[in-house]
């Protein structure tokens with residue numbers, strides 16, 4: 144029977160890029176996304192156009208790629224999918240993402256990010272699926288002072304509901320690994336940039352405001368840093384984890400997927416200004432609760448075990464984003 148990868152959240156920013164690469168690499172994919180309205184669902188519908196075109200253009204049979212509009216909270220739907228397809232690997236990206244929104248909406252994060260993850264793990268147990276990749280986040284490190292952040296550092300002190308749900312997801316995965324020998328890779332993504340980036344994330348928000356000539360609210364003095372990582376590098380890391388997990392027996396591993404080159408907020412603004420040719424108007428505000436001073440990935444474990452080496456500079460990532468943003472907003 145043909146093997147499928149079940150991808151959750153595949154209409155989102157990272158998931159839509161991943162889906163295209165999986166299809167190009169010849170994998171059969173079931174992509175489930177409910178187009179929730181955390182941000183404009185039209186963006187998500189546009190994100191999946193390429194993967195739908197790709198499936199058609201290479202004349203895959205319709206069963207090669209299935210896009211399912213539905214929720215990971217719908218257990219009846221999940222039962223139908225797990226019983227109908229020979230699922231070999233689950234790549235679980237569906238979630239409510241982002242720190243700020245989680246401060247105002249903690250309950251939905253608990254529901255989707257924790258109960259949704261549990262639903263998928265339960266189906267893996269019930270249908271004897273042995274491989275699971277979980278999208279975790281650098282936010283689990285909270286205000287870690289040990290630089291760069293290593294997988295061995297403590298993640299016991301999250302500073303936002305979002306981070307807490309990602310840590311809970313990792314712990315749920317570990318529990319299912321211990322109880323049912325599920326092979327798990329938890330991938331901690333560090334702020335992802337590139338075309339289709341979510342509108343709540345800094346590069347997207349700032350580009351929009353600079354091009355409109357509106358004020359940008361800066362929290363803190365601009366010295367806070369993020370380890371921005373290009374989406375193709377993240378996709379490459381996920382694909383590498385998927386190959387690696389195939390060769391494992393009874394594994395549970397956590398990997399940082401970052402760029403290991405933190406960039407300050409001031410540099411982010413300078414870069415967008417120079418790419419758009421427009422000057423930003425800044426409104427300086429105090430740091431926000433839930434925000435961390437810095438993220439900085441130690442990627443040596445992913446390098447050694449997975450052969451993960453990020454290749455894209457921050458500047459090129461912003462250029463590619465601005466190109467996408469301009470063409471998307473012309474439509």
Ligand SMILES: NC(=O)c1ccc[n+]([C@@H]2O[C@H](COP(=O)([O-])OP(=O)(O)OC[C@H]3O[C@@H](n4cnc5c(N)ncnc54)[C@H](O)[C@@H]3O)[C@@H](O)[C@H]2O)c1
Nearest residue numbers: 152155156157176177178179214215237238280332334335
């Ligand atoms: N983008 C980043 O910088 C970043 C950093 C760290 C971790 N992550 C994690 O990576 C994953 C993908 O992030 P993203 O930036 O692409 O976010 P995104 O919001 O663009 O993608 C998530 C997708 O999940 C879908 N979804 C949400 N609830 C669902 C449900 N109940 N059923 C089915 N689909 C549902 C959404 O509609 C969305 O398309 C998330 O788990 C996020 O926490 C992202």
